[in-house]
Amino acid sequence: MLGEGAEFDVIRRVLKHARSRMAGHASDPRIRIGPGDDCAVVDGLALTLDLSIEGIHFRRDWLDDEPCGYRATAAAVSDLAAMAALPMGVLAGVAAPDGGTAEAVMRGVADACATLGAELLGGDVSRSPGPVVIDIAAVGSCDRPVARSGAHPGDELWVTGSLGGAATAVAEWLAGRVPSDAARAAYARPAPRLAEASWLAERGIPSALIDLSDGLLGDASHIAAASGLRAVIEAERVPVHEAAAGRADAVELALRGGEDYELCFAATPDTVPPHLAEFAARFGSALTRVGRLEPGEGVMLRDADGTMSQPGALGYRHFAEGGS
Amino acid sequence: MLGEGAEFDVIRRVLKHARSRMAGHASDPRIRIGPGDDCAVVDGLALTLDLSIEGIHFRRDWLDDEPCGYRATAAAVSDLAAMAALPMGVLAGVAAPDGGTAEAVMRGVADACATLGAELLGGDVSRSPGPVVIDIAAVGSCDRPVARSGAHPGDELWVTGSLGGAATAVAEWLAGRVPSDAARAAYARPAPRLAEASWLAERGIPSALIDLSDGLLGDASHIAAASGLRAVIEAERVPVHEAAAGRADAVELALRGGEDYELCFAATPDTVPPHLAEFAARFGSALTRVGRLEPGEGVMLRDADGTMSQPGALGYRHFAEGGS
Numbered sequence: 001m002l003g004e005g006a007e008f009d010v011i012r013r014v015l016k017h018a019r020s021r022m023a024g025h026a027s028d029p030r031i032r033i034g035p036g037d038d039c040a041v042v043d044g045l046a047l048t049l050d051l052s053i054e055g056i057h058f059r060r061d062w063l064d065d066e067p068c069g070y071r072a073t074a075a076a077v078s079d080l081a082a083m084a085a086l087p088m089g090v091l092a093g094v095a096a097p098d099g100g101t102a103e104a105v106m107r108g109v110a111d112a113c114a115t116l117g118a119e120l121l122g123g124d125v126s127r128s129p130g131p132v133v134i135d136i137a138a139v140g141s142c143d144r145p146v147a148r149s150g151a152h153p154g155d156e157l158w159v160t161g162s163l164g165g166a167a168t169a170v171a172e173w174l175a176g177r178v179p180s181d182a183a184r185a186a187y188a189r190p191a192p193r194l195a196e197a198s199w200l201a202e203r204g205i206p207s208a209l210i211d212l213s214d215g216l217l218g219d220a221s222h223i224a225a226a227s228g229l230r231a232v233i234e235a236e237r238v239p240v241h242e243a244a245a246g247r248a249d250a251v252e253l254a255l256r257g258g259e260d261y262e263l264c265f266a267a268t269p270d271t272v273p274p275h276l277a278e279f280a281a282r283f284g285s286a287l288t289r290v291g292r293l294e295p296g297e298g299v300m301l302r303d304a305d306g307t308m309s310q311p312g313a314l315g316y317r318h319f320a321e322g323g324s
Numbered sequence: 325m326l327g328e329g330a331e332f333d334v335i336r337r338v339l340k341h342a343r344s345r346m347a348g349h350a351s352d353p354r355i356r357i358g359p360g361d362d363c364a365v366v367d368g369l370a371l372t373l374d375l376s377i378e379g380i381h382f383r384r385d386w387l388d389d390e391p392c393g394y395r396a397t398a399a400a401v402s403d404l405a406a407m408a409a410l411p412m413g414v415l416a417g418v419a420a421p422d423g424g425t426a427e428a429v430m431r432g433v434a435d436a437c438a439t440l441g442a443e444l445l446g447g448d449v450s451r452s453p454g455p456v457v458i459d460i461a462a463v464g465s466c467d468r469p470v471a472r473s474g475a476h477p478g479d480e481l482w483v484t485g486s487l488g489g490a491a492t493a494v495a496e497w498l499a500g501r502v503p504s505d506a507a508r509a510a511y512a513r514p515a516p517r518l519a520e521a522s523w524l525a526e527r528g529i530p531s532a533l534i535d536l537s538d539g540l541l542g543d544a545s546h547i548a549a550a551s552g553l554r555a556v557i558e559a560e561r562v563p564v565h566e567a568a569a570g571r572a573d574a575v576e577l578a579l580r581g582g583e584d585y586e587l588c589f590a591a592t593p594d595t596v597p598p599h600l601a602e603f604a605a606r607f608g609s610a611l612t613r614v615g616r617l618e619p620g621e622g623v624m625l626r627d628a629d630g631t632m633s634q635p636g637a638l639g640y641r642h643f644a645e646g647g648s
Contacts, residue, residue, distance in 0.1 A: 011448075013427060014434055014449075015444065021434055031412065034413075040463075042369060042412060042413060042445070043367065047413075047463060053457060091372070099331075103338060106334065107341055119351065121359055122359045122371075123339065124373060125335055129454070131452075131453055131454060133375065133419075135417070135459045
């Protein structure tokens with residue numbers, strides 16, 4: 001149910017161990033979706049957990065403490081969008097070397113909650129011996145969850161918005177430059193596509209849905225793996241964020257950058273185009289077809305002339321550690 | 325709704341900020357219990373989040389990695405017991421300097437899930453730049469939540485089991501000695517009082533309920549603050565764990581040690597004694613009256629001769645940092 005990457009191998013082995021330990025126990029029927037998707041779904045609630053650590057997932061010389069809290073919260077809430085759930089509440093834990101930092105991060109968490117329509121349901125503050133740690137559990141209402149696993153051979157792959165904005169900011173910081181306002185905003189203040197996901201799900205459009213946190217290639221591979229298919233991405237179709245426009249690596253950033261928090265979904269051919277105008281009018285944002293699903297496994301890139309190639313490593317590179 | 329201590333002051337200020345940001349929004353009626361208790365309760369589900377950081381909440385020279393994962397999970401699940409909820413599932417995030425450590429911690433998480441009757445609903449593994457970080461969200465079914473806030477003046481305060489065992493292990497480690505097996509087990513393998521809490525709640529016994537994570541004085545102060553009362557603890561009544569017996573500081577460890585994961589609850593006088601024999605027969609464990617609630621605020625100690633005194637600092641001392 002997970003794509004490529006060492007961290008996913010660890011999780012696969014642990015889940016196997018967990019299943020062997022629970023062998024013989026009947027699964028709780030209230031658990032509608034278990035591990036392997038963006039959220040677990042229990043009764044009508046979607047639940048997700050997201051751990052962000054300074055030096056791995058974010059750097060404090062890039063953003064002040066409040067935006068770090070905002071961003072971590074928005075990233076967790078985006079996992080609700082990935083199930084077509086709507087946010088209800090957030091539980092937040094923050095560890096920091098001093099109380100002032102913890103409080104600033106928590107204010108950012110609270111601001112994100114207010115902006116995204118979630119109540120702050122609980123908080124836990126502790127000391128850290130070093131890095132700032134931000135720990136967000138989000139809960140949403142989810143009557144009609146859309147999993148990663150429902151895609152069919154022949155389905156088209158679509159994305160919302162444009163990709164590579166956050167990755168452009170990271171690339172600029174890593175090069176010692178100051179990102180443009182557009183790039184910085186894409187990184188610091190992601191806007192989870194909550195209303196968009198619900199709107200699509202209400203119309204029964206997505207057969208499989210994910211949010212773009214690991215990069216388009218990585219997340220398309222998650223949909224492909226969960227659905228037992230191969231994803232084929234047409235690089236020249238991928239909508240590049242305005243902040244990346246003109247860069248030589250713009251398409252690479254859009255394909256692999258991650259942290260866009262846009263949606264990627266599969267849909268039967270011809271079901272999306274009749275809705276494009278209404279979607280654009282309602283959300284001020286485009287839907288773009290970026291590829292398709294076919295029998296097989298993994299993810300492939302397809303050039304404009306039809307040449308297929310392996311895209312190389314897909315795994316999320318922890319930007320704060322370097323890379324890109 | 326929270327007791328003393330600097331971390332609680334931060335949380336209070338953040339929750340005030342969050343409320344000001346949400347002013348004018350109607351609260352979601354599905355949120356039955358919001359911040360300030362051991363769990364939030366949304367529809368019929370109790371939700372809790374617990375962040376454990378190496379060097380603050382645990383030390384890896386005291387326990388191997390698997391027991392660290394087990395213990396962090398049991399501690400989080402104990403917050404379900406504190407609402408009289410029963411565990412359904414756990415979401416776990418682990419960050420570690422290497423994949424082998426992360427996997428060992430996660431195996432301990434999975435073992436605790438199997439032992440405690442929770443499904444592992446999701447996992448997230450990442451690198452850490454230093455300390456091991458364990459992040460547990462637990463979800464339980466909670467048709468009849470028992471909050472901290474329901475105690476009345478004159479109610480008695482009761483505890484399950486005996487206290488100070490985990491603190492004895494920590495005191496021994498900090499003194500450079502090897503703890504007894506009993507002390508080590510109390511620290512490494514806490515047994516959340518899930519069935520006990522449900523049994524008590526089914527009988528309508530507790531007017532207020534909490535689990536003992538911060539130490540009896542600290543947690544009694546949480547019940548007192550949430551209920552608008554003062555807690556009076558009778559030190560000579562407090563049941564001391566066998567591992568602490570004979571130590572000069574045994575009563576102090578039982579009063580302040582924390583991490584016992586026993587229950588503390590308030591009950592109308594004379595409602596508990598008729599159930600003592602059945603409780604003992606069913607759970608192999610005692611219920612002990614340790615004090616009462618009265619008008620006022622804070623927490624006081626009452627000697628055998630009736631002298632009242634302020635207990636001094638109550639806040640949870642992060643043992644792994646030293647202290648006790």
